[in-house]
Amino acid sequence: MPSKPKVVLGVSGGIAAYKACELLRRLTESGHDVRVVPTDSALHFVGAATWSALSGNPVSTEVWDSVHEVPHVRIGQHADIVVVAPATADMLAKAAHGLADDLLTNTLLTARCPVVFAPAMHTEMWEHPATQENVATLRRRGALVIEPAVGRLTGVDTGKGRFPDPVEIFDYVRRVLAGGGETDLVGKHVVVSAGGTREPLDPVRFLGNRSSGKQGYALARTAAARGARVTLLSANAALPDPAGVDVVHVGTAMQLREAVLKAAADADAVVMAAAVADFRPETYAAGKIKKKDGQEPAPIALVRNPDILAEISGDRPRPGQVVVGFAAETDDVLANGRAKLARKGCDLLVVNEVGERKTFGSEENEAVILGADGSETPVPYGPKDVLADRIWDEVLRLG
Ligand code: CTP
Numbered sequence: 001m002p003s004k005p006k007v008v009l010g011v012s013g014g015i016a017a018y019k020a021c022e023l024l025r026r027l028t029e030s031g032h033d034v035r036v037v038p039t040d041s042a043l044h045f046v047g048a049a050t051w052s053a054l055s056g057n058p059v060s061t062e063v064w065d066s067v068h069e070v071p072h073v074r075i076g077q078h079a080d081i082v083v084v085a086p087a088t089a090d091m092l093a094k095a096a097h098g099l100a101d102d103l104l105t106n107t108l109l110t111a112r113c114p115v116v117f118a119p120a121m122h123t124e125m126w127e128h129p130a131t132q133e134n135v136a137t138l139r140r141r142g143a144l145v146i147e148p149a150v151g152r153l154t155g156v157d158t159g160k161g162r163f164p165d166p167v168e169i170f171d172y173v174r175r176v177l178a179g180g181g182e183t184d185l186v187g188k189h190v191v192v193s194a195g196g197t198r199e200p201l202d203p204v205r206f207l208g209n210r211s212s213g214k215q216g217y218a219l220a221r222t223a224a225a226r227g228a229r230v231t232l233l234s235a236n237a238a239l240p241d242p243a244g245v246d247v248v249h250v251g252t253a254m255q256l257r258e259a260v261l262k263a264a265a266d267a268d269a270v271v272m273a274a275a276v277a278d279f280r281p282e283t284y285a286a287g288k289i290k291k292k293d294g295q296e297p298a299p300i301a302l303v304r305n306p307d308i309l310a311e312i313s314g315d316r317p318r319p320g321q322v323v324v325g326f327a328a329e330t331d332d333v334l335a336n337g338r339a340k341l342a343r344k345g346c347d348l349l350v351v352n353e354v355g356e357r358k359t360f361g362s363e364e365n366e367a368v369i370l371g372a373d374g375s376e377t378p379v380p381y382g383p384k385d386v387l388a389d390r391i392w393d394e395v396l397r398l399g
């Protein structure tokens with residue numbers, strides 16, 4: 001039996017330490033051997049007994065326990081991945097400066113495996129230039145620093161700095177482990193649109209489509225795990241925000257267009273995976289449209305929405321930016337795909353054949369990635385993550 005992947009879970013002293021218990025549970029239950037290394041201050045929030053019981057391993061904070069085993073060197077050397085969650089501003093500062101005054105900071109210096117930090121702190125602390133410079137230093141050295149989520153913080157305030165959902169951090173960690181810590185998208189900003197737009201008719205009705213958003217979310221998750229800064233423009237997808245991804249929620253095609261143009265200004269790649277409504281109702285009824293006895297329904301007049309993909313392809317907000325589109329075809333898939341690629345002016349077009357098995361909302365997909373340079377990359381039926389990774393491979397080839 002292959003040995004279990006060895007995970008070091010470093011916990012520093014923030015209130016989100018309690019959420020790291022859930023992360024630990026998921027890691028152990030899915031067959032990882034987890035050694036928890038808390039800092040002294042982390043133990044103010046969650047005690048050593050909890051970490052030990054949940055991990056099934058001994059827990060200590062400092063280098064003077066079990067000295068004969070040389071833990072300050074051994075734990076880091078043997079790890080397949082180190083995850084510091086939550087990472088406080090203080091922990092990021094120590095790691096950036098190579099301080100080593102406890103077991104966790106020693107472990108960070110001896111680890112040669114992928115290292116992930118999941119920061120959690122108040123917005124002011126996160127945005128402080130000292131913290132931002134420390135994060136930049138860690139990233140430059142190859143560490144993966146997950147962007148904090150935006151939302152409710154300790155107390156009544158809200159903002160950026162929230163610890164991402166532990167389930168999403170777990171997903172991120174698994175992807176990094178599966179990819180062997182490949183960080184080929186570090187330093188890149190990628191924008192992904194996902195889901196389907198809704199075009200309102202009145203306060204309760206809309207014209208929409210059945211796109212689940214799963215392929216777009218898979219693109220966002222895989223890019224984040226490969227080290228990219230990711231902006232996900234989510235149109236009505238009922239999916240949790242992925243860890244380490246800046247998520248902007250939009251409703252209509254016009255809102256999506258505005259969000260794409262804004263996010264794309266400094267992006268290295270834009271991937272339009274969202275199903276954008278080609279038309280919207282010409283008028284929006286401020287009050288609910290009522291049926292009237294004996295009267296036929298009034299026809300709904302539609303107007304064209306702007307084609308965001310064509311617009312951004314024709315007028316790139318940043319030189320050298322790679323633009324990717326999606327298309328669903330039923331017949332003459334490759335010929336129609338090629339024609340659409342040329343029409344839209346994008347660099348890559350991911351063409352799905354619509355048919356049985358390939359339903360909306362499924363976890364799997366099959367596609368051909370067509371390149372404007374004539375390339376043709378078939379991706380066989382399989383998980384949407386695999387297709388997502390192949391798309392990023394192609395983006396990197398061009399970018
Ligand atoms: N797209 C867009 N803006 C629109 C419509 C589509 O940016 N108003 C993008 C989608 O995000 C996707 C691609 O264009 O990347 C799909 O192109 P589209 O012309 O809508 O193709 P199909 O959906 O396959 O429709 P059709 O067969 O009618 O061309």
